[in-house]
Amino acid sequence: MNFHGTDMRQKALTLLRDGAKNADVARKLNVPAGTISYWKHMDRAKRGECPGKHDPSCPRCHGRELEEPAYSYLLGLYLGDGHISHYSGHRVPNLMITCAESWPGLMDDCERAMRAVFPDNSVCRVRKTGCRNVKVYSKHLHCLFPQHGLGKKHNRAIALEAWQQEIVDAHPWEFIRGLIHSDGCRITNWTTRLVGGLRKRYEYPRYLFANKSDDIRKLFTDTLDKVGVEWTTLARGSDPFNISVARKASVALMDDHVGPKY
Known part of the structure; x- marks a missing residue:
């Protein structure tokens, strides 16, 4: 490239x-x-x-009210598994979020968020092997997702603009949920301990978030700090790409506001 x-x-x-x-x-x-x-x-x-006379109104260009909780969730999805593309066959760029077929509820949530943020635009699902791309077309995608740029996200700086940070601060759990739904998961770990001479198995839930972008991981952990969730970094080899939430109280908070994919 x-x-x-x-x-x-x-x-x-x-x-x-x-x-x-x-x-x-x-x-x-x-x-x-x-x-x-x-x-x-x-x-x-x-x-x-304005980019076009007949394009539906934009919260940034025209002052239309933005559905902020839905936007905070969609922003999290975009930073994880989303990208904006402009194919030669289309006059309008599209935002595409890739969702695994095994999580139909996630696809429904993604589509609802897109329709709430872009009420005048059509949303579609494109079937791919093992997944579906949930897409929305709009000339104003770059207005609402200024993080778009050349190259992969982890190879360039990613920072929220002031108006985006205000939305994330007002709706932190929606942002966290979007990031977990894109690049995270809830799993059950297990370990064994000797109790009275007998080895017993113990299971405990954990949330994991993995992303190569230092900036995106920091946006995630900064937001966790604001809602009182404790986290640690797990290095895979020398790469600190994984964020773990394993403390009981913090997992309970995540369960209340995020929950497993479905």
């Missing part, structure tokens, strides 16, 4: 602001047309311009 620096982006924006077409700029600078479209959209959004 090619990464384009700030100078290249500025050259493209200068040409676009002068009235050049996206395709002409893409050919001139040898940059993918989708990247040019994304740069143009973000530039127009920063300047307060």
Whole structure:
């Protein structure tokens, strides 16, 4: 994958602001047309311009009320198993969340959240081997998910904007639930102990969250801290990708607000 620096982006924006077409700029600078479209959209959004006259209203561009609990949950899903793509066959980018077939309830929750956040847009499910992609199309995806960018999430900085952090602070459990539903799970561990000379088996539940992005893991653990959940980092080899919640009181809190996938 090619990464384009700030100078290249500025050259493209200068040409676009002068009235050049996206395709002409893409050919001139040898940059993918989708990247040019994304740069143009973000530039127009920063300047307060609307991306389209007939596009449904956007909470960021037009001030439409945003369903914040649903958005906090959807943001967690997006940071885990979601991405925004713009295929050449479609005029509008789509947000896609990949859900395993074994968790039909998760797919239902994801679809409900998408419909609540994008009430004027259609939502669909696309069947794949062992999973389904829950998708919504909107020209305003980049407005609501500014973390989108070139490359994989763990190879670039991920930070919430101030308005997103306010929503997560107001609805932390929905955000945690979205992250667990994407890159986490609830499992039952077991161990044995000698009691009165006899070895007995003990089982205990635990929540695990795994993500390669240091920034996303920190967003998760910072939110756990705010709701009073104790956590530890489990290193797999030298990679500290796993966050564990195993203390009884913290697991009980997670069970009350998150629960296992279903």
